Amino acid sequence: MSKYKLLQGDCLELMKKLPDKSVDLVVTDPPYDVYAGKGGGAFGKRNSYQEIEFMSNGFNEVVLDELMRVMKNINIYIFCSQKQIPFLIDYFVHKHACNWNLLTWHKTNPVPACKNKYLSDTEYIFFAREKGVPIYGEYSTKKTYYVTPLNTKEKKLYNHPTVKPQMILENLIVNSSKENDVILDPFVGSGSTGVAAINNNRKFIGVELNTNYIEVANRRLAEVA
Ligand SMILES: C[S@@+](CC[C@H](N)C(=O)[O-])C[C@H]1O[C@@H](n2cnc3c(N)ncnc32)[C@H](O)[C@@H]1O
Numbered sequence: 001m002s003k004y005k006l007l008q009g010d011c012l013e014l015m016k017k018l019p020d021k022s023v024d025l026v027v028t029d030p031p032y033d034v035y036a037g038k039g040g041g042a043f044g045k046r047n048s049y050q051e052i053e054f055m056s057n058g059f060n061e062v063v064l065d066e067l068m069r070v071m072k073n074i075n076i077y078i079f080c081s082q083k084q085i086p087f088l089i090d091y092f093v094h095k096h097a098c099n100w101n102l103l104t105w106h107k108t109n110p111v112p113a114c115k116n117k118y119l120s121d122t123e124y125i126f127f128a129r130e131k132g133v134p135i136y137g138e139y140s141t142k143k144t145y146y147v148t149p150l151n152t153k154e155k156k157l158y159n160h161p162t163v164k165p166q167m168i169l170e171n172l173i174v175n176s177s178k179e180n181d182v183i184l185d186p187f188v189g190s191g192s193t194g195v196a197a198i199n200n201n202r203k204f205i206g207v208e209l210n211t212n213y214i215e216v217a218n219r220r221l222a223e224v225a
Contacts, residue, residue, distance in 0.1 A: 137175035191217025
């Protein structure tokens with residue numbers, strides 16, 4: 001395949017076009033309210049029971065099952081909220097016997113919270129890998145926490161509300177893949193994972209539903225490829 005491929009549409013539908021066992025690593029940052037209903041795309045149609053599942057789990061099993069099909073071995077980083085962690089542990093550790101780590105991204109200047117709440121100053125990155133899947137990288141790339149100010153500048157520049165810091169994505173890719181490996185991000189947003197993959201001589205497949213964001217991602221990837 002060429003250096004990268006960006007697909008516009010629903011990832012659940014478009015991932016069906018990818019062959020089994022064709023991806024070395026998934027690095028993804030789904031919207032924290034993704035819901036995948038059977039036959040309804042990644043958002044599907046919710047009923048009240050599913051609404052509860054969606055509230056507590058966010059990232060649904062249907063999307064994960066499709067990712068499992070396309071990965072050569074289970075090797076996946078998922079940005080997530082605290083609420084999604086029990087679901088991810090259940091799926092990857094209890095159901096699929098993976099090794100796992102929880103990495104964190106701490107923001108030094110979060111927006112103030114209401115009276116009886118903690119600040120929203122931490123995001124989580126859940127990492128699951130099948131037994132035997134290696135971690136490469138070096139001392140400087142293998143830390144499990146990151147502390148940065150909010151990356152407001154990139155969010156404005158790429159006109160996307162949840163752009164992730166480039167340095168974190170590059171470390172994850174270097175730690176868990178080799179040159180020319182295929183990296184997949186089914187929720188590509190402004191294309192940050194793709195830029196990190198190309199910068200490190202990996203191949204990249206990204207999917208994005210929103211036509212404005214896919215344009216931004218295309219522009220960013222064309223600049224680095
Ligand atoms: C949290 S953002 C990703 C941001 C990205 N990490 C970045 O740095 O720009 C999640 C993205 O998933 C996209 N998305 C939501 N539902 C989708 C779906 N069903 N298929 C593909 N993309 C979807 C949203 O439009 C949004 O841009």
